[in-house]
Amino acid sequence: MAKIKRIKFEKKVYEYLKPFHITGSIASSSTNIEIIMETGEGIIGYGEASPSFRVNGEKVEALMAMENFINEMLTDMDTNRYKSIFDVTDKLIASPSLKAGLQFCVVSIFCMEHGIKVNDFFGGVKEYIETDKTIGIDSVQNRIKEAEEIMKSGFYHIKVKVGENLADDIETMLRIADRTRGATYIVDANMGYTPKAALEFVNQIYRAGIEIAVFEQPVFYQDIDGLRFVRFHSPFPVAADESAKSRYDVFRLIKSEAVDFVNIKLMKSGISDTLAIIEMARSAGIRLMIGCMGESSVGISQSALLALGTGAFDFHDLDSHLMLREERFRGQFVQEGPIIRVL
């Protein structure tokens, strides 16, 4: 028995080491909400919400203004009955990042009370995972340089952002591949292409003998038919990200046979829907990767522990904390280059 007594929101601003440019968005900082949940017994759970207006329609100001409502919603609920709290927080359909941080606080308190490691709560499957590192949109020249630096620093999974200029994107990929032999590429168009442009992109890459491990969200998130079209014509696996927020989104994607992969993010789905998507994907033979928004090490911790515990992901794109300026590292995991290890 651990009843929730008080929940506090704290706004935190983190600067990007370098402005982060993806299709349709350039960010110089990430504004997150740190959630502090306290029980009557004085157990404190920490969580982080990293809202995304672009993906979820969330605004930090609006989420901050929900602090009282959230306290009314959850005060006196028993964290041992964690699925009841999941059910209540599942109603936060317009603020999924808040749902994620709150649900993580609950899991974290449950684990503290019972002396369980959070990764064991999720199943204890993996001892370590390997994250990629991401190259934002930039000049062809700068992107190649960054790819080389990433590989030199020990990362072999490289995520490349594309989607604003097809010719540049193709040239970038061909030249990056030439300079980073042996690397694995995840390419993310963030909805920037039409279905036909997406096929032109993958076909050019394929003809050059280069392999893409996952091709993320080539088209507009509501264009499920377009996604399906690309999926069935692309030589590389196609993933939904912006199209795959809730468990219901993923159910429809699977039913429509629209994707090979889903990129799960706690900030889109919370923990409850993430666990559901994991089960559905395995049942349907769909593969998974896990990604992030602009989380600090506090928020990446949430995804890292879930990914370690469930062991459900082929690829891990958990690098936002590596792109942000933080006073000190606060993750509940060990980072050694691309390797994220159980503490």
Added chain:
Amino acid sequence: MAKIKRIKFEKKVYEYLKPFHITGSIASSSTNIEIIMETGEGIIGYGEASPSFRVNGEKVEALMAMENFINEMLTDMDTNRYKSIFDVTDKLIASPSLKAGLQFCVVSIFCMEHGIKVNDFFGGVKEYIETDKTIGIDSVQNRIKEAEEIMKSGFYHIKVKVGENLADDIETMLRIADRTRGATYIVDANMGYTPKAALEFVNQIYRAGIEIAVFEQPVFYQDIDGLRFVRFHSPFPVAADESAKSRYDVFRLIKSEAVDFVNIKLMKSGISDTLAIIEMARSAGIRLMIGCMGESSVGISQSALLALGTGAFDFHDLDSHLMLREERFRGQFVQEGPIIRVL
């Protein structure tokens, strides 16, 4: 850290208070396997497998002969990494009841080590659930008498077995309904009807103004098209039972839009697939009930704690222990008539 040291199988025979007759089968006893799992630290978890040849193709002798193999498979595995053990035991595709009992032992050890109630491990959602009681196939007269007795003993959810004689079944239902006003009916044909006979049955019941809460497995388990046909023409919700064993079965049923309900049984799916089916069903808007094979109070405990914890079921058909002669009640729950309550 709790490493599995030894797993023991014990064969147990339980007599039915009255021979249990369903479509294509009459049983006078239930032969189960009690599983005793011990860790190096001396923690002992108990589980029960209640094999079904009719549903799963399992034979007790064959399962008993797997004791050494199971010890080789699981010895030295750490119960804190429970999902790794789920993954390994998921390979027991021809002995799902064994998988269920083994997975329950693991969950039970995990909970003992950390001082968690098993129902809290599963989410802690419900304080109590209500089970039905089942009337086997018998003469019309005897079935009516049994229905009256069941209701007199405090059960309001009555499960009626049909499927061997359409005219008798219709007469039975009409007369039972007349004598047990206010009861809720679950009707189970155990694959006994053709699709058209199934419709004839429900239409006659519907015309008489009687309601059926769930109509289980009207047709042969491989006849998914037939199931879908009945589902779309029946005025009452249609459930899969024999057609819905693994998570993969349920995925295909959902994709084919073949059912309104799934009857989950641990003995068909184990804990791992049960949790997956729960997540899929909710994502797809399918409803759930939970049933049993011939479990004693030890095995019913497994399903009861999962049902209490997840809170995922509209109906509970957890009554086999009430139909068997047991030396003493060994469930980890409180039974008060139809109510199964957290200990």
